[in-house]
Amino acid sequence: MRASTQSPTPDPLGPCLAAATARDLARADALGEAALQQLSGRLAATPDDIPALVVAARVISQCRIPAAEMVRRGELSAQALEYLDRVVERDSTHWLARYMRAQHYLQAPPFMKREGAAARELDRLFALQGARTDLSEFARPYQLRSQLWKRQGQLDSARAVLQRGLRLFPQDSLLRAAYEPFAASSSPPPATSISAVVVRAARPMAPPAVGMTRQMQRMDVMLAPGAAADVFQAMQLQGGATLVGDGAELHARGGDPAESPLLLNGARLVGASRFESLDGALFAALDPQVLQSTQFSPGGFSARVGNALSGVIEVETEGRPRQAQRRFGLSSVTASTTERRPLGRRAGWWGSTRLSHTTPMLWMNDRLGEYTSAPRSGDLALGLGVEPDRRTELRATLMLSGDDVARDVARGDYTGAYRSNGQGGAFVVSARRAALHAPLIWRGAAAASLRRSRQAFGVLDRARTDRTLTTSADVTWQAVSSWRLRSGVDVAHFALDEDGRVPITPALAQDAPSRALAVRRDAAHVGVWTESVWDVGRAQLTTGLRADRLPLLAGVTLDPRVNLSLPTGRIQWHLAAGVFRQGAFRPTLDLSTPVQLADIPTRADHLVAGAERKGALDIRAEAFRKRYRDYRARGGPSLARGTVDGMELLVRRASMADRRVDGWITYAATRAVGTLTSGARAPLPFDVSHAGTAVITWRPTSAWRLGVTQRVATGRPFTAVIGADSLSGDLWQPRFGTLQGARYPSYARTDVRLTHLSVRGSRLAATFVEAINLLDRGNVSGWSYDARWQRREAVRPFFNRRTIVVGVELQ
Numbered sequence: 001m002r003a004s005t006q007s008p009t010p011d012p013l014g015p016c017l018a019a020a021t022a023r024d025l026a027r028a029d030a031l032g033e034a035a036l037q038q039l040s041g042r043l044a045a046t047p048d049d050i051p052a053l054v055v056a057a058r059v060i061s062q063c064r065i066p067a068a069e070m071v072r073r074g075e076l077s078a079q080a081l082e083y084l085d086r087v088v089e090r091d092s093t094h095w096l097a098r099y100m101r102a103q104h105y106l107q108a109p110p111f112m113k114r115e116g117a118a119a120r121e122l123d124r125l126f127a128l129q130g131a132r133t134d135l136s137e138f139a140r141p142y143q144l145r146s147q148l149w150k151r152q153g154q155l156d157s158a159r160a161v162l163q164r165g166l167r168l169f170p171q172d173s174l175l176r177a178a179y180e181p182f183a184a185s186s187s188p189p190p191a192t193s194i195s196a197v198v199v200r201a202a203r204p205m206a207p208p209a210v211g212m213t214r215q216m217q218r219m220d221v222m223l224a225p226g227a228a229a230d231v232f233q234a235m236q237l238q239g240g241a242t243l244v245g246d247g248a249e250l251h252a253r254g255g256d257p258a259e260s261p262l263l264l265n266g267a268r269l270v271g272a273s274r275f276e277s278l279d280g281a282l283f284a285a286l287d288p289q290v291l292q293s294t295q296f297s298p299g300g301f302s303a304r305v306g307n308a309l310s311g312v313i314e315v316e317t318e319g320r321p322r323q324a325q326r327r328f329g330l331s332s333v334t335a336s337t338t339e340r341r342p343l344g345r346r347a348g349w350w351g352s353t354r355l356s357h358t359t360p361m362l363w364m365n366d367r368l369g370e371y372t373s374a375p376r377s378g379d380l381a382l383g384l385g386v387e388p389d390r391r392t393e394l395r396a397t398l399m400l401s402g403d404d405v406a407r408d409v410a411r412g413d414y415t416g417a418y419r420s421n422g423q424g425g426a427f428v429v430s431a432r433r434a435a436l437h438a439p440l441i442w443r444g445a446a447a448a449s450l451r452r453s454r455q456a457f458g459v460l461d462r463a464r465t466d467r468t469l470t471t472s473a474d475v476t477w478q479a480v481s482s483w484r485l486r487s488g489v490d491v492a493h494f495a496l497d498e499d500g501r502v503p504i505t506p507a508l509a510q511d512a513p514s515r516a517l518a519v520r521r522d523a524a525h526v527g528v529w530t531e532s533v534w535d536v537g538r539a540q541l542t543t544g545l546r547a548d549r550l551p552l553l554a555g556v557t558l559d560p561r562v563n564l565s566l567p568t569g570r571i572q573w574h575l576a577a578g579v580f581r582q583g584a585f586r587p588t589l590d591l592s593t594p595v596q597l598a599d600i601p602t603r604a605d606h607l608v609a610g611a612e613r614k615g616a617l618d619i620r621a622e623a624f625r626k627r628y629r630d631y632r633a634r635g636g637p638s639l640a641r642g643t644v645d646g647m648e649l650l651v652r653r654a655s656m657a658d659r660r661v662d663g664w665i666t667y668a669a670t671r672a673v674g675t676l677t678s679g680a681r682a683p684l685p686f687d688v689s690h691a692g693t694a695v696i697t698w699r700p701t702s703a704w705r706l707g708v709t710q711r712v713a714t715g716r717p718f719t720a721v722i723g724a725d726s727l728s729g730d731l732w733q734p735r736f737g738t739l740q741g742a743r744y745p746s747y748a749r750t751d752v753r754l755t756h757l758s759v760r761g762s763r764l765a766a767t768f769v770e771a772i773n774l775l776d777r778g779n780v781s782g783w784s785y786d787a788r789w790q791r792r793e794a795v796r797p798f799f800n801r802r803t804i805v806v807g808v809e810l811q
Helices: 013-021 025-045 050-067 070-090 095-107 115-129 136-151 155-168 173-182 218-222 231-236 359-364
Strands: 214-216 262-264 267-269 273-277 280-284 291-297 312-317 325-331 334-343 347-357 371-389 392-411 414-434 440-457 460-480 483-503 514-536 539-549 557-568 571-581 600-613 618-632 639-653 661-676 681-683 690-698 704-713 721-728 731-736 747-760 763-772 782-785 792-795 803-810
Touching: 013 025, 013 050, 025 050, 050 070, 050 095, 070 095, 095 115, 095 136, 115 136, 136 155, 136 173, 155 173, 214 231, 218 231, 218 291, 231 280, 231 291, 231 312, 267 414, 267 460, 273 371, 273 392, 273 414, 273 440, 359 371, 359 803, 392 782, 392 792
Parallel strands: 262 312, 267 440
Antiparallel strands: 214 291, 262 267, 273 280, 291 312, 325 334, 325 803, 334 347, 347 371, 371 392, 392 414, 414 440, 440 460, 460 483, 483 514, 514 539, 539 557, 557 571, 571 600, 600 618, 618 639, 639 661, 661 681, 661 690, 690 704, 704 747, 721 731, 747 763, 763 803, 782 792
16 A cells, blocks of 8 residues: 655645645646646656656646636546546555545535445545554544545444544544534644645656647636637637637638648548538537547647648547436527446447527527528537556547528629538547557557538539548657657548539629539648657757648658747746648638639748746737748739738636636737739738737626627728629629728627526536627628629628527536
8 A cells, every 4th residue: 555655746746735725726726737737748658657647636636626616626626536547547555546536526516426436435545544543644534434424414423433533543633623523522622734645756847838729628618608619619719810700710820721720639630610601610510518628729839730831720539438427408509418428447438419400599589581591500429438458548439510501691793592501520540558668658540531511602503522531640758757759650631522613703693604613633641750859957848840741742841840948937938930831732612703712822931939927817928920931823813922920918817716707818919911923912811910809707606607708800801892894794893902902890799608507406507698799799701792893781790690599508
């Protein structure tokens, strides 16, 4: 039996515990997060490292949970139990791990029915301890067991276990205080605190570079005001993505959405979108209920990601469920359910389905007249997790989705019915294995994904099918405590089929000039990479190199990348630079209007510098420059190069259980300019000069929370129509002004969400009312014109009017 170890403690753990003891919860939470970042690399390289697992569980339990709000505490507790379960699986006599598990079980809400598990854990501790009294901490199980007996109304058993404890520890003040109500007379003993059980871990790891990634957990998505429980909509609120409208697509620092691929459990997908329009997709086809975490890196990302120009979106699904759970959700838009079930001791499965139909929401908001067929969709996600031994994890994930929408819209010179539908699916298998006798860990993933979509509007009638097959593998070697090496290989095959008709002029009327589509194209990508991470004192230097043969590009490219992180006091500085490339094959629906088909870049050079300070207010500031090069023609204006310069600022007050108000504010100033081959300069399509988001949450009580999101942004550029020429009959050809010389009106939207959390028997209920575009702001996403391109009217986005959504979640 082991109660503690004596190897050196990582530096952040001591300050974290000291801050928690001093009730400086904000600082304790920040230091705890930094400590977990240090431990993550060590646990990835050596997953059997019991001291590191225990330290990670302690950091969560003693530094992060006290600062968390009610819902977040449950997620953190589950994370700590995950670490403790792994310890007990490797060493069933580990006293501290079992003691901490018992504490988590006792602190769980009554509806989770964990009293039995707590009792079994405490009884196991009694068996491990025997009659030992050499550690004062051995008295604590007697105190906790008596609390559990009293909770169950068995006072005689509570008295008996306290008497047994006092026979072994007669001077323990907490046991004496607990026994006082059972004694006929006793003077109250002086109160003392529980002595800390010191668990010290060797080989401290420097934290990775911070500031360049945006991470979200499931509850961040579900409770974000105005995000409509959508992963990409919620991610937009974190900063790093240019805000251009109501759509869900992420424009990483002025880049096209196609420049930021989506990875699911390490495998690249063709995409995951719902309700595609001529302006892009409105929502993501990713159910947040089965996602463990989502990370968006808008620049300077790792060399392990190739064929990506501006950013990368990485999504991880849940692993093996360790306890049964069921969830139901019902709102004026969606009905959903989620199931989690263990399969024996080594496996488990989960499943989730969503059916969305906007008719009730549109009727409630008097908007049924806008649609000939209200938007509707269905999603299904299934997962299987298997851990055949302590060093191996296997996951299989299946995701299917479909959507359909029809409405009368105006675009260009045509007003009429727009119809869009799509179907998508992905199957991903991933594996992770740690070596038994060496500091090595292998990962691999393979995926097949498909997306079919069809759009019909006036003369436009196009159907497109995209397919991808991808596989990747990598290995991490922790050579010494201060150096680790990662290397891997990626192989992918892309294919598309496109049929139908598309216009050859900006006119979209039924009889406008058009051409037939019959496109069959495929492309391949092969890449290898290596990355070295050096920990020098508290600094960390990451250098990487990629070699790729990119889709539809000739030759082999070499991309060097470097990332430096340096903490000084409470400020973390970071600097990143590198070359990033993407093939000319893009799985997106190109609009056919020549003025909009700007050339696409295949190379971007990134330079990012920033600083982050954690404390009562977390402050992050970054400046960046992205240079586009090596353009490929697409039928529109010919570009020679492009530059995106900007800065971003985030100020966040971390969410705390004892705080009434928290939230964050983001601001970005960006300037994206392209230089044509003629030498003329013009704004790039997603040049949004200024954008800001404020998300504020007020908790008047522990059960109620009111969240408000305010988004503002300057309008993106477009090429204005300045006249028209007659083609024939009633067909007119527009004349355009300066390329990207005009701007849409500024964008603004206010969203409010009121949530009530309560326990009903064995269920946790979350009831909510959400008002999207509360102030009824009429934003503009485009312009429509009459047949002669003279009079124009604003094209409004999906949430062009105030929209109320109500719902409830039961778990």
